[in-house]
Amino acid sequence: MDPTTGTMNIELPKYTDMSKDIGPFLRRMTILLDSQNLDDARKQAMLKIQLPDACLDFLEGKEFANYNALVNSLKEKYNGQISKTTAQSRLLSFQFEFKDVEKGILKFAEL
Incomplete structure (x- = not known):
């Protein structure tokens, strides 16, 4: 806290990894x-400032009745489902290499 002004500088969080659920950030x-x-x-504007361009593109041209409506729209769109689906797809298509067990285990661990 700045003792001369009585204000506090707070670093706002940013949402950068759009493959993850936006809920904790929000x-x-x-x-x-x-x-x-x-x-x-102002709450809507401050939230939008902290979003990446791709999120702003999604929001462009949309009007929200209030801050909560904006938050709900973002939660629906950026719920982390894409990364879950990708992980499930990679797991289902994984082929274990029995010729080289160590290599197969390492590849599986990377999933």
């Missing part, structure tokens, strides 16, 4: 924004 961001007593429009 939870932290909402706590932070609620602590700042911002109006709804």
